[in-house]
Each structure stands twice: as C-alpha cells, then as structure tokens.
Amino acid sequence: DYSWTEYHELNDTHRWMQQLVEKNQGIVTTFVAGRSYEGRELLGLRISHSAGVERQAIFLEAGMHAREWISPATATYFANQLLSSQQPEIQSLARSYVWYILPHANPDGYVYTHSTNRLWRKTRSPQEKNCMGSDPNRNWGFHWREVGASDEPCSESYAGPKAFSEPETESLSQYLMSLPEPVFMYVSLHSFSQLLLYPYGHTSALPENHRQLERIFSAALGGMKRRFGTRYTGGNVYDAIYPAAGSSMDWAYGVLKTKYSFTYELRPSGYSFWTGFRLPASQIIPTGQETTDSLVEMIKAAASIE
Ligand code: 0X9
Numbered sequence: 001d002y003s004w005t006e007y008h009e010l011n012d013t014h015r016w017m018q019q020l021v022e023k024n025q026g027i028v029t030t031f032v033a034g035r036s037y038e039g040r041e042l043l044g045l046r047i048s049h050s051a052g053v054e055r056q057a058i059f060l061e062a063g064m065h066a067r068e069w070i071s072p073a074t075a076t077y078f079a080n081q082l083l084s085s086q087q088p089e090i091q092s093l094a095r096s097y098v099w100y101i102l103p104h105a106n107p108d109g110y111v112y113t114h115s116t117n118r119l120w121r122k123t124r125s126p127q128e129k130n131c132m133g134s135d136p137n138r139n140w141g142f143h144w145r146e147v148g149a150s151d152e153p154c155s156e157s158y159a160g161p162k163a164f165s166e167p168e169t170e171s172l173s174q175y176l177m178s179l180p181e182p183v184f185m186y187v188s189l190h191s192f193s194q195l196l197l198y199p200y201g202h203t204s205a206l207p208e209n210h211r212q213l214e215r216i217f218s219a220a221l222g223g224m225k226r227r228f229g230t231r232y233t234g235g236n237v238y239d240a241i242y243p244a245a246g247s248s249m250d251w252a253y254g255v256l257k258t259k260y261s262f263t264y265e266l267r268p269s270g271y272s273f274w275t276g277f278r279l280p281a282s283q284i285i286p287t288g289q290e291t292t293d294s295l296v297e298m299i300k301a302a303a304s305i306e
C-alpha cells in the first residue's frame with residue numbers, strides 16, 4: 001500500500017493517483033497536462049467537491065527538479081490530507097476550491113534519478129554539445145533567459161534553446177491557460193533550504209501586490225513553525241536567493257495573472273549540496289505535516305484579502 005514512510009517511484013505514484021479516483025468517485029479525477037520528452041504523462045489529481053458550483057482553482061506543482069524528492073512526496077501528502085483529514089479547516093478548504101495537484105512536472109528526470117543519477121536536475125531532452133536536458137525552471141516564457149539562466153547546454157541552469165523548448169513546460173503552460181476556473185493561487189514545491197519565495201526572479205523590482213504577498217508570506221511562515229518550530233526565511237526571489245528568470249512561478253504571476261504565486265524550498269535547511277537532496281524518508285511525514293499547516297495559513301491569509 002502507498003505510504004509516506006518512503007520515497008516512491010513514478011509509476012507507484014501514478015498508480016496511487018488512479019486508485020484515488022476509484023475510491024473517491026465524483027470528487028477526484030486525474031488530468032494529463034501533456035507529455036514529457038520521453039512520452040510520459042504529466043499526470044495530476046483534480047479534486048473538486050460540489051461539481052457545478054463556481055469556484056476558483058489552486059494549482060500545486062511539484063517535481064520540476066528531478067532530484068528534489070521531498071517535493072512530490074509533499075504534494076501527495078497534501079493531496080491525501082485534502083481527501084482524508086479530520087481537521088475541519090482542511091475539509092473546508094478542500095470544498096472551497098478546485099484543486100489541481102501535479103506531483104511530477106518532470107517525470108523523465110525523476111525516473112532518471114532512480115535509474116542512473118540520483119542528483120539529476122533537468123529534463124532529459126538531447127541538447128547541443130552532447131549534453132542532456134534544460135532546466136525546466138528557467139524555460140518558461142516570461143523574461144526568458146534575462147538573468148540567472150545559462151545559455152550553455154551543459155549547465156545545470158541551462159534555459160533551453162528557446163522559451164518553452166521543453167515539452168513539459170510547453171504543455172503545462174498550455175494546460176494552465178486552458179483551465180475553466182481562474183487560478184487563485186499557484187504554488188511550486190522545490191527543495192531545499194527552507195525558504196518561501198514570491199516573484200520576481202528577473203528583477204529586484206517588487207510585484208505590484210507585494211504588501212499582500214508579504215502578509216501571506218508571514219502567515220505561511222507562522223503555519224510552518226507551529227508544529228515543530230521549523231524556521232523558514234525568504235522573500236522575493238531576486239533578493240532572497242539569486243536572480244533567476246524563467247520560472248513557472250513568475251510565469252504564473254506575470255502571464256497567467258495568478259496574483260498569489262509562491263515557491264517553497266522545503267527541508268532541509270542549509271546549503272550542503274551532498275546532503276540537501278537526500279532528505280531521510282523519516283522526514284517526509286513531518287515535512288508534509290508542517291507544509292500542510294503552512295499552506296492552510298497561506299490560503300486563509302490570501303482568501304481574507306479578497
Ligand atoms: O533555482 C531554482 O530554480 C530554485 N531553487 S532550486 O534549488 N530548487 O533549484 C529557485 C526557484 C525560485 N526562483 C524563481 N521562482 N524564479
């Protein structure tokens with residue numbers, strides 16, 4: 001049976017999602033936001049109570065960077081909470097929005113981290129100089145490659161030969177544009193360093209609604225700390241970490257016009273490359289719990305603004 005005491009292979013999680021559809025008929029469906037370079041589905045969960053009632057959508061994207069295994073694990077943990085939590089607050093949120101949860105935005109890369117190279121980050125499309133993959137979080141068509149993105153195919157932050165060169169980002173962006181509901185919030189899960197980030201990555205100029213974003217940010221950090229005292233920092237990407245153009249979050253904010261767009265860099269804290277992506281499986285559940293607490297506070301804070 002599926003659990004959060006270990007990390008799962010892609011097919012395991014895809015099978016689990018199909019089983020959720022069977023077990024929650026009329027509430028859960030899967031969606032396919034396109035296919036990867038190697039032909040795998042970008043398979044996600046759509047959770048919607050009370051069909052026919054007009055609601056806004058919340059989109060949770062994970063697994064963009066292949067080696068950040070805690071990201072898909074946290075996305076599935078949260079999806080499971082939406083469907084089975086006894087907390088009235090979570091049950092109420094589950095019913096108030098249409099949820100789109102995509103655990104694996106880069107399925108080829110994830111499979112490759114299981115088969116061949118645990119620290120693979122990018123997609124798996126062949127590029128020039130016999131190098132493989134583009135950084136899918138530098139490939140989106142909003143201020144593409146302006147700063148903090150490489151034009152060197154062998155680089156870990158290669159932006160790709162052009163915006164949306166990768167089938168994963170191209171089809172996911174098309175899918176997002178095609179959603180019937182307005183997307184109220186877009187959340188991208190990465191790891192690591194325990195940061196919460198908001199736009200922009202291409203400029204130090206703050207987004208127009210930054211005061212609201214800062215208020216939501218504080219609420220989300222409070223939620224993160226409540227259960228185990230876990231401390232996050234962060235802010236706008238450009239100042240809080242480094243200039244980085246072409247992310248899904250910035251595109252969601254700038255093009256999709258989702259005013260509440262955030263990126264989490266999940267556990268662990270610190271910057272050790274050799275340990276940071278190998279968060280012990282025993283921390284999946286605590287990470288899931290505190291991130292669920294944080295998301296609940298984030299959404300409540302955002303909803304209280306409107
Ligand atoms: O560099 C990245 O893409 C993210 N950090 S990671 O270590 N997970 O690779 C930061 C993403 C935040 N940047 C933007 N959203 N622009």
Ligand code: ZN
Nearest residue numbers: 065068190191
């Ligand atoms: Zn990442």
